[in-house]
Amino acid sequence: MTRLTRADLDAIPAYVAGRSPADLARDLGLPEAIKLASNEVPFGPLPGVVEAVTAAAAGSHRYPDPAAVVLRDRLSARYGVPADRLVTGCGSVAICENLARATCLPGDEVIISWRSFEAYPIVVAGVGATAIRVPNTPAHGHDLDAMAAAITDRTRLVFVCNPNNPTGTSVRRAELDRFLDSVPENVLVVLDEAYREFITDPDVPDGIDTYADRPNVAVLRTLSKAWGLAGMRIGFLVAAPEVAAAVRKVTTPFSTNLLAQAAALAALDQEEEMRRRCALVTGERDRLTAELRKLGQDLPESQANFVWLPLGDRSAAFGAALESRGVIVRPFQGDGVRVTVGTAAENDSFLAAAADAL
Structure with a gap:
């Protein structure tokens, strides 16, 4: 055949x-x-989420707002970043895929720590790029020095999962500062902060507050974990306006669905x-x-x-x-x-x- x-x-x-x-x-x-x-967080949806989803379902015969304007404005106010630097998507993993689409061509390279989030090699291969796996340190964390050394003229993207899934380890500010300073300006570093809300170590930096003003840094967050919306699939990206615009171009239309937008707005009321x-x-x-x-x-x-x-x-x-x-x-x-x-x-x-x- x-x-x-x-x-x-x-x-x-x-x-x-x-x-x-x-x-x-x-x-x-x-x-x-x-x-x-x-x-998943085991405590059920946050108050008001089920009611918001139920009300939104009455309009499920209509397409959602493709730009998720109301949600982007809420996220903009919550995180203190302009709306043109925000992109929403069907969970942060979908945005990982869209970042790969927006940055990579076949033959390009993406650097990841390994072991890290198991979807990274899948989304990289999906666009015909090559995942360069840099072994974790003996303490099960990212070896940022080795990751920096692995960057070549074919490198387009670097994923830094902080805290790292599945090991739970984190990169602290001093070593992350040093790493980001060493990365060429034409390589995009993605700080995947899906578990940011569970961090209790004050030396682990908030990527949005600390690094999102760098042109070659993008920060991922999700509402699936701490905000209790795993079943709704919604995440967002904070990046330079040019990067955000490119990611929007390759995002599947209407992928931030009607119910997810309503659920996210209700959840954000319950900080x-x-x-x-x-x-x-x-x-x-x-x-x-x-x-x-x-x-x-x-x-x-x-x-x-x-x-x-x-x-x-x-x-x-x-x-x-x-x-x-x-x-x-x-x-x-x-x-x-x-x-x-x-x-x-x-x-x-x-x-x-x-x-x-x-």
């Missing part, structure tokens, strides 16, 4: 989503299973409650870290809403052992296991299962 698709796509791994807890519970004959695999929930998450994150260290695990310090167990070749077996106990985590074969912070009760169940599995 004549091939109808690109042969190079055979080498791209499929994105792995977390397993359905309902499916696992049914398979095990349990009343319910616990999902700690997808970095105090969002921060209260983040405090609960970070408190539980610190408890999980301490308890896992008591079990003999050498965890890096996390600044996200998950922790990283560097189990190496034991990762898949550990994940399977926990699933057999009704707890879903996210193994990365050969590297480690990412565990999302859940409610206190969910975390207790995880710790009990982990103690048995370890």
Whole structure:
């Protein structure tokens, strides 16, 4: 049969989503299973979100505002940046894809730390570029010196995930300053700050406040995590006006859908409650870290809403052992296991299962 698709796509791994807890519970004959695999916040939608989505659904026979003007204006006021520097999208991962489209041609290179967000190599390969994977440091973080050394005249884009998914490690201001000063002005650095709201280390800089005025820096944020809109898929980019305009050109029309725009506006009204929930998450994150260290695990310090167990070749077996106990985590074969912070009760169940599995 004549091939109808690109042969190079055979080498791209499929994105792995977390397993359905309902499916696992049914398979095990349990009343319910616990999902700690997808970095969701476990407390439900923020107040007012369901009502806003319900009201917006009455207009779902109409297209949404393609420029998301009301939402962009709200984000502009909230983050103190002009609206022409903002781009919204179907989650920050979709904006990653659009950044690759806007900057790369086949044969160009994109530098990423590895292991980092598993979608990066997929979106890079999707535009025919090459992902240059720079190994993490022994402490499971970005090796910025090695990433700077990997830049060539073919480099168009660099992703810095801060905090890093899946390891939870963060880059502090002094080393990030030094790295950004070393990057050529024709290379765009993307600071992916999907987990910004969970950071408690004051030395980890806010990319929008600190670096968004640099022409070759773009900052990604999402409302999927701390703002509780994972199911609505909405994120945004802050970049120089020229970069933002180019990204808008390659963005799928109407991809920031009607319900997502309504949900985002309602969620942004609930900042105090969002921060209260983040405090609960970070408190539980610190408890999980301490308890896992008591079990003999050498965890890096996390600044996200998950922790990283560097189990190496034991990762898949550990994940399977926990699933057999009704707890879903996210193994990365050969590297480690990412565990999302859940409610206190969910975390207790995880710790009990982990103690048995370890």
